Each structure stands twice: as structure tokens, then as C-alpha cells.
Amino acid sequence: MTEGTPETTVLFVGRSNVPLWTLTPRAHLERAFRKLGAATFANASEVTMSSDAGDGPYIALWDDCAFDPPVIRALLQEPGPFLLIDDSGAGLAAKSNKANEAAAALDDPAVGLPARRVADLGSDYWHDLRKRAEPLALRVTETNRRAVEWRLFMGTYKGVTDVVTKHVWPWPAFHVTKFCARMGLTPNMVTLVSLIMVLAAMLLFAEGAWLLGLLAAWIMTFLDTVDGKLARITYQYSKWGNVFDHSIDLIHPPFWYLAWAWGVQAGPHSLEPSVYYASLVVIFAGYIIQRLIEGLFIALFKLEVHVWRPFDSFFRLITARRNPNLLLLTASALVGREDLGLLAVAIWTALSLAVHLLQLGQAAAATAKGQGLTSWLTEPQKR
Template identity: 45%
Template sequence: MVHALSAENPAPDAALPMAATIGDNPVRLWGMTSAERLRRQCVRNGVKEVRAWDGQDHGSSQLLLRTDWVFDEVLVRDLMRRPGTILVDARNREPVAAHVSAADAAAAASMLNNSRVVPDELAGRLRVLVPDDLSSSYNHALRKREAPFLLRLTPEALPRIEQRMFAGSYKGVTDIVTKYVWPLPARHVTKACAVAGMTPNMVTGIGAILMLLALWLFWQGHYLPGLAAGWIMTFLDTVDGKLARVTLTSSKWGNIFDHGIDLVHPPFWWWAWAAGLPAAGFDMPGGMALALTVIWVGYVSQRLQEGYFIKVFKIDMHTWRPFDSFFRLITARRNPNLIILTLATLLGRPDIGMVVVLAWIVLCFGVHMAQIVQAHQAARKGPIQSYLSA
């Protein structure tokens, strides 16, 4: 089973190939057929049209992809930029995709449909690459090192494949809750959302409502109900991003919607928490003025520190060294702060929880300043790079 793809705009390294599909695979991935997944992958990388392979080369190079295999998106993207290439699986050297000239299109399509090996006549004049040769294992966007996946799609293998795809959608450097608590339940909820036809923006919208509900409950001193709403919101914040990645439905607006909410709401939560203490029968130790100063200055400063690091050193602060990735697990972001507030509330002292959060914000500011100073010192010897990309 083969897909071939067509496009009008040039790729960075060469003109985009045309494309077509040969056959289909009835196994559905995250609620969609393999053919639909391939179409979305190619459209995301500039292809304008996906059509059935009709045996005609149309005078253009061809990108051919078998629908009985599941491709990491980076493989499709990089193969699109490498004309004259046949992609084979690493274990059996079975051809699974090709980017070939119009003259070789018919032979390549026949190979992919009928052959378990690359014929000598094609191997002699085309590059034959395995996934690791075609694409890098470092994913800058997700801040992790992970080999691109290429998996045979069968009904029996579907659960394992979807688990692998979901794991591949996760950021490698994130907070402790997102990394260690949410993955298992989030995978099942993401699958349910995909099958139900829910879009990532729908999930984000529900999360936005819960974010506002948590804000109001904190302001009223109703901390346990507020924490419940807040934690569900943070869970859905994981689901919407994973749903977008596994279903290939991310969009510019969705990215702004999701990340805009993530960027804005945390200091308002802490402000509401401090303001709600009198209603719950507590005082804010040190006074509200001090609390608000630490909340706002601390939050804005941390964001500025991270932005400064990226601008000056061209890498994310949290991916420079193993320590930096570890500290991202617990730094004074939303989820680690929620852990502190949850434990304090369960112990009956939400006021002490707020004090601990404020202290943690100040301490983390100091750690990030030390990271910046150390990076400047290291950069004197040459550009610094992430340990994940080494």
C-alpha cells in the first residue's frame, strides 16, 4: 500500500514531490485511517493535494509512502527533502517509502507494493536509508532525544503503536506532574477524545472554563473545590497538546489559545489564593502587598530569565545540562506550586502553603540567575549546546 503526494511550493532543499495513494489500510490510528494520517502529515509539510496513485508520473518527482506502516512525522518531512532516496526499516531492510524522480516512479511504486527488498536496479542509483540515517534523534520542539519511529501497522500491533506515538508526543523536559503522573490517564482520555471527534481547541476551551472556576473558588477561600478544578484543568492542558500532536490537528490559533492561557493564568491563581485567605479564616503572613510583589515580580522575572537565556545562548535554559532538566521538574511553575498548596491545604494551613510558594519563587529566581551566570562563563570558551543534542 503506497501513498504519493503532490504540492506546489518548493521544499527548502528541493521542489516538493507530487503524491498519490495505492491501496488503503483499514486499521484506524487515533480514530483516523492510515491514509488520512499520511495526508495530514504531508499537508503540514507543504503538500497541497493527496491523490490516488494512477500509475502516471505526471512529469514530476514522487513521494511514495506505504499505508501499512506508521511514520514519525520527521521521517516524512526529511524524506520529502531528500530526492533520490528509498527508506527501509532497520530490522529487515524492507522498503517502506521512496522519494524518486518521475522516471523511477513506476518502478518504485511496484517495489513498495510487491517487494520485500530493494531491487538492485534501484539500489544502484538511489540512496537506501534506515530511519536513523534519514532523521536526527533530537527533537528540539519537544526537548528530548528519541529515535524516530517506523512501525508496521496491524490490528494486533495497534495498542503498542498508539502507546509509542503518544509517548513520542510528550515533551522530554517538563514538570514532575506532567512527566510522571499524567501520561497513563492522559493517553486513555486522548484516545477517547480522538475517537469522539473532539478537537484540541474543544479540550482547551473546557480547560479555560475550569481555570476561571478555580480562580473564583480560590478568591472565595474555597480551596479544596478550587484545587479540584485546577488539577483537572492542568490535566486537560496535557490532553489538548497530545491530542493535537497524535491527530496532527495543531493550528496557529490553537497554539495561541493554549499557550496564551498557560502564560497568563498562574499569577492570577496565586493572587486569588492570597486574597481568599480571610474568607477561609486566615491572614496572609507578611501582608498582601509583599505577597503580590513576590507573585508578580517573581513570575515575570522567571519568564524573562528563560527568554533571555534563549535569546543569548540559542537554547532552552532547561535543556543545557542534566541539572537544568532536573530543576525544570520542580521549579516554581504552576504544577509544582499546586503540589505545595494542595499538601498545605490538606494539612489545614493554606496560608502556610502560600508562604512556602512565595519562598520557592524567590529561591528559584536565584537558581535561574546562577544558571545564566554559569552559561555566560561557559560561553567564553565557545557556544554552549544542549546535552540532549550532543
Template identity: 40%
Template sequence: MSAPIRLLGDNATPIWGMTNAERCRRMAEKDGKPLAPGHELVFNLAYVFDPMLLRWVIEQPGTVFAWGRAPVIGQVPAGSDPMAATVIDLSDGRKLYNRQLRKLEQPFVRELTPETRREIERKSYFGAYKGVTDALTKYLWPELALWLTRGAASIGMTPNMVTAIGAALCIYATYLFAYGHYWEGMLAGFIFMVLDTVDGKLARCTITSSKWGNVADHGVDLVHPPFWWYFWGVGLGSWGLALSNQTFLLVMIAVVAGYVVQRVIEGLFIKDFGMDIHVWQKFDSDFRLVTARRNPNIAILFFATLAGRPDIGLIALAWWTVISLVVHAVRLVQAYAVKRSGRPIVSWMEEA
């Protein structure tokens, strides 16, 4: 059952292919958490705001986020004056920690008009970006993914459609790698990696995320990298650069075991400390830019292939996986030591 809501004013200007009223209703329905007894959510349709603010007001009944003298979003007693609640004015530039997206930022609030719509879409799109991620996702293709996200929203594509197209390209890239068609495979993989950004941003911007869509998206992300690296090694024979059986076995052990154990370490950190390992200290956030995940690994292979040595690229990928694993293991041990000493484990972004 969706939370009771009250919409203030009216606004015909569309955003991401829907009215602001529809956007607010979707956010209220998606959250699904009960409000305090006798309370309702209040949305000012003159403004568009970061969905992060909705999560805050649901956790803090009687709180309203405002922009100057205008209420924007809040949870208040039904029928009451929103500005009679505890008001947090965001126009002073304050920053809040977004735990979901792992970043400290000033939540965006903008007045929605035909003149500001494109700027707001751009702001909400970049607001959906994780602050801690790999260098390629963070710096290389955000603008391309924005263009594709807008296009997908304008023609009514769902995030699941984008995920399905990306999954097909991911499988096709695996096939191409197996036959040594590395450039074609990396092109298919590149499009897949961009679409892997688009589906999540489309879901957040249009408020259309779903449990099974999230499972499908993360399932593909989690499973495919070892297959890429294995079939990359298989394809080396087409270049006359096949690794010896012993070397290939050692490389695969390092790549697969390193990948799995690194994921286990990340899971343990979340379980025992309640946050992602990459947001503990600034070093961890900086290391996430280049740690041995799919995108940094494909960059290693790209430059090695550019030099005509995809075999050395795979060996370098294996070494970088081992190094990244050691770094993560050391950080986990250090975190346990800090916990045993009685000091709290807190993200550097929450302390900032």
C-alpha cells in the same frame, strides 16, 4: 499548497479515528514547507511513524527512512524508486534528537494492523510527550490523559474544544480559590491541568493543530498562574489565616515578578542560544521537573493545605519562585560565559 505525495499500498485499519492515508495527507499539509524541485513525499501505508521523521526528510531531500527493507517515509525525485535514495534504516535502534519535544529517542515505526492499532496509538501518544517537563505531567497523569485523548478522538472532539473546556475550569478554579474553597478549586484545577495535556496530545496524534489553537492554549497557560496565586491569598481570610498587608504584598511581588522574570530569562536563552534553557545540560532538564511553574507550585499548595496551612503554602511557593529564579539567572550568566569563551552551547541530548 500541500506537498506532492505518493502513497504506497493501502491500509483500511484506522488510527485515532482516521485512515492512515488521511493521517499522512494531514501531516503533509500541516508541515507546509516546500520540497526540493521535482521531489515528492513517499508514505508507506503499511506503517505508522513518528511525525518527527517527516520534518527530517523535508529538511534532507533524497532521504528515506526505512524499516529493514521496507521504505517508510521519504522525500525522493517524483516517480523514482524510494530505496534508490539515501536510506536510513531505523530498525537498528538508532536514536534521534527531537528538538520540538526536547528529548533524545528512537523514533517509533510500527506496522499498522488491527492487532497493533491500540499499541500504536499508545506509542504515538507517548511519543508526543515532551521529554523535559514537570514531574506531575511526566509521571502522575499520562495514563489518564491517554484515556481522555482516545475518548475525545473517538467522538470527534477538536483540540480547541478541549482547550475551551479547560479554560472554563481554570477560571472556575480561580473563583473557588478567591473564596477559600481550596479543595474544590484544586479539583477543578487538576482537571484543567490534565486537559491542558490532552489538547496538545490530541492535536499531535490527530494532526489537527492550528496556529490559533496553539495561541489559545499557550495564552491560557502563560496568563493564569499569577491570578491563581493572588486569589489563593485572597481566600486565606475564609480560613482565618489572612496574611498581613505587608506580607501579602511581598509574597505577590516575589510570585509575580519571579514568574515574569523567569519567563524573560527562558526567552533570552532561546533567542541567544537557539534552544530551551531546560535542555542545555542534564541539571537543567532535571531541575525542570520541580522548577516554580504552575504544576509544582500547586503541589506545594496541596501538601500545605493537607496540613491545614494554606497560608504557609503560599509563602513557601513565593520562596520557591525566588529560588528558581536565581537558579535560572545563574544558568543564563553561565551560558553567556561559555559563549564568550568560544565554546558552543549544545544540548546534552544532542551530545549523547
């Protein structure tokens, strides 16, 4: 199902050969508009010179532009006519029911279409990525190309995620994602390699090969970042890819902990049976209940628990999910006490579960008082 207006025709003005994520900006824009709703593309000169050009809507834009998805959605969904301008007042894109008017306004703002800036489009809340940021909209030159590529890449990042994904992976993931794009690798290929790493880590943990297992585990978590960024930045995402990636993410963590526990019991620091089984019950039950709470929160309040209040977004950085738990396991392996890592994961899972239950209770209490729940990220940014 498309998100925009299928009959919208996109008219390109100019011809840029500056590479952008291994594509020309025009090819990148065509992929983006096609994914988000537009199906017809043409050179503006060919359409405006034709007597067959009917009513639009038409969107005319320079073919050396770079837009983040929220801008493209706004161009497709906002009623025209209007001229999207940059900070200098120069036109970036124009929308009108008349092809000639859209193309002319893009080249000459004096044509008179109402001018709007990106900030006027109301597109700074990125619902899919749980963040608020003014999206990118500018023309690409050889001088700013690298900065634009970085900015588009960071535009694919979720605003609310764990501490490793948010603060450690961006720089290396940018370069690996660009390498994958250059080599023609697809996101599903990257996800397949991450699945292999999931299985390798599980086997190595069970064998007590802690450092090798952690290496495989961290490679998997890194590739889990790369495949999503590659899909979004090159507009190769699909329903199957989403299911493939998220199914792996959802299922594998508790089995890593089980394999780790198995390895601990076969080593020199085995736990008392009662402590061992209690830890596994807490880890498995805690993980499952936490994920159920996340789903229940959405079902009841139409909102993700992690985007409700600033604290909820902060807690997502460190809550007992895969990457924070891997930090605990890594620290324990480095000091040679893998048993303590397992216990730390169990304790942190129990504490995190308590926080999530409290969040659920607070949301239910707020709703009972007639208070609607909204994300703090949807509040206007302070400038």
C-alpha cells in the same frame, strides 16, 4: 509556511482498513504530510500507469505505515533517491524523482535504491519537543495497533517538562485524548473548557473553597496536556490554537496565587500584612522575572535554558511553575494550613529564581569565554 518541499507527491501503495486514532493509517499520514509540506497525494498504481507522470520528487509508502513527524520531515527534506527500511530490511518508504522507481523499490528492495534506516536519517533529536528519541516508523497491523497508538501519543510529549505532566498525566491523557478524537472534539474546544476551569479555580480559591478550587485547577492542568496532545496526534494544530493555549498558560498562574492569598486572608490563618504583601511581591515578581529570563536566554544564546545541560532539564521538573506549585498548595490544603502553602510557593519561587539567575550568569560566562552553547539533548545517544 510549509516545512518540506511543496511539489513532493506522496504515492500510497495498498489499502489498509486498520483504524489508527479513529482514522485509517493513510488518512493519518495524509494529514501529517499535508501539515509538514506535501500537498499532492495519489494511489501509486494510478500514477505509475499514467504516461503523464513527470519528474518528482515522489515518496512511495505503504498506506498502513505509521511515522512520527521527524521521519516525515526527513522524507520530505532529505534528497533522494533512497529506500527507508525497517530492522528486517523490508521497505517502508522510497523516495525518487521517478514514480515507477519509487513504487517498485518499495515492493522490491532489489530495485537498488540506497537503503537507509530511520537511525540514518538523523531525525532522533526532536527540536520542537525538546527530546532525543528514535522516532517511530513501522507498518500497522490489528495486532500492534494499540501499541502504535500509544507510541504515537508518547511521541507528542515534550521531553523536558514538569514532574506531573511527565510522570502522572500520560496514561489518563492517552485515554481522554482518544475519547476526544473519537467524539470529533477539536483541541480549541478542550482549551476552552480549560479556560473555564481557570476562572472557576480562581473564584473558588478566593472564596476559600480550597478542595473544589484545586479540583478545578488540576482538571485545567490535565486538559492543558490533552489539548496539545490532541492537536499533535490528529494534526489539528494551528497558529490561533497555539496562541489561545499558550496565552492562557502564561497569564493565569499568578492570578491563582493572588486568589489563594485573598482566600487565606479571609480565613482563620491569615498572615501578617507585611508577610502577606511580601509573599505576593515575591510570587508575582519572581514569576515574571523567571519567564523573562527564559525569553532572554533564547534571545541571547539561541537555546532554551531547560535543554542546555542535564541539570537544567532536571530542574524544569520541579521549578516554580504552575504544576509544582499546585503540589505545594494541594499539600497545604490537605493539612488545613493554606497559609503555609502560600508561603511555600513564595519561598520556592525565590529559590527557583536564584537558580535561573545563576543559569543565566553561567551561560553568559561560557559565551564570554568563546564557548558555544548547545543542548545536551543534541548529543548522539549512547547505544
